[in-house]
Amino acid sequence: MLISWIYSSSSAALLAALAFPPQQSQTQVLDASTGAPIPYASIGVQFKPVGTVADATGRFAPQALAAAQPADTVLVTCVGYAPQKLLASQLADLPAVRLTPQPHALSGVTVRASAWKRQRVGHEGSFSFTHYNFHLNGDAEPARKLGREVGTVLALRPQSELEDVHFYVGNNSFRGVRLRLNVRALDADDNPAASLLTQDIHYQLPDGAKGWQHLDLRPYRVQTGQNDRVAVTLEWIDGAPDPARDWQVLLMPAPLNPLHRMVYRDKSADQWHSLRASLSLYVTAVSPRD
Template structure:
């Protein structure tokens, strides 16, 4: 009896070892319409903190520590796609094709002549350590597996508005360079869901850049509907020379707050919602 159990345990160990040997998935993500690479598309295991981001050439490498039979591949402006795995490998070959989202005619809007300027979000920049009632819920500890981390806030728009500029205060930045994607989601039942726009908005932080960072959104002509609840997040795409695990990357946030911040570790992970107000805001033009 004991011998049988030992043999079974040994077989299980061999099985796990074999899985570990084939747990690296590699591929290239391309545009179905043009055949061109889709840079910085995200790849993740559904509902798990496992995933990565493709590079500028659309290529990715994902290490899987446990068995899974599917991955979700997505990028702003493209339809999300599920791909199957057998034995830790892609079943349809190393090339993953994404279909561009068709832009409806109604998405092309023209600004009215009379608009009212304003802001929405938190303009305070108190440091997470020094500021009263501040915390670093928007902090991210550098791990070397940072691609896909995402954090931001939820905003309620009373009037139909155009987004002119996105502002974020970076309290700490131990990296040589960080590329972010600015994502915009509809909010349902308090959780970010579908992408609101098809525009891929990216920005880059220079070496150890801190302070207020502004991203010009006017070229994208982004319009938010009246009473729209929107989640705006910064998604970590790539970085360089992030050698220090401390101090972490930090966007300060006021806590506690009736405002909400959202964070997830990878692109297909479940969202975490906190009662915090990150130092992020928009300048807007309202109708």
């Protein structure tokens, strides 16, 4: 049906307002020492599946945390910085959040090369009837996945160093997917906790990529310290769906296994959940011999 109407200056103003709706207010995460933006910082409501991830310029929309209560605690975090806590009620009108650099000293342990043992630790299989999917039924918007994290708990000798990580992608319909690798100590409740990394480590997943993915960790000196178990996780920090696909997936095989433990959470400050399953992820670890 064709509708005719009179074009006027008021009509033009109305059209402009409809075509370019008011932009959401944004907050930027900055380095407290240099004032530089902190890309891909994580923002989450403590113990709740509410949060987001800043973009490459450190900006995020506080509206992404609209489900938070005013008295909820918001955690702003990034590897290499001390976490910043603030109330959700403070965030709406805050132009910037400044994080203080927190250098993480290496252990300094020196062992002769002949005293090291190299081994693969984790699940090297890729066949499974069950999978972890980064995309959930309730994800109406791509941003809904920002901060989602999954990983596995690995047993290692103390003072190990991780040389690389491999993880398997069974299917992928997203574009521009960026994942953050993390290696975490376990707390008293056996949940992933403090990061053991000294640098923020990202992996850019090629569009349409499937199969085993490899990330070289040697430039980052990833050391486990005195921990004999760590959680190695992947956090979704960017990515967009393929508009040509009706259903979106990014699958990782995770066969059920009573001897292995997969951990996951929906946002960066959410509670951790676990499942007895073998996520298709393994590392090459170099450890001191007995």
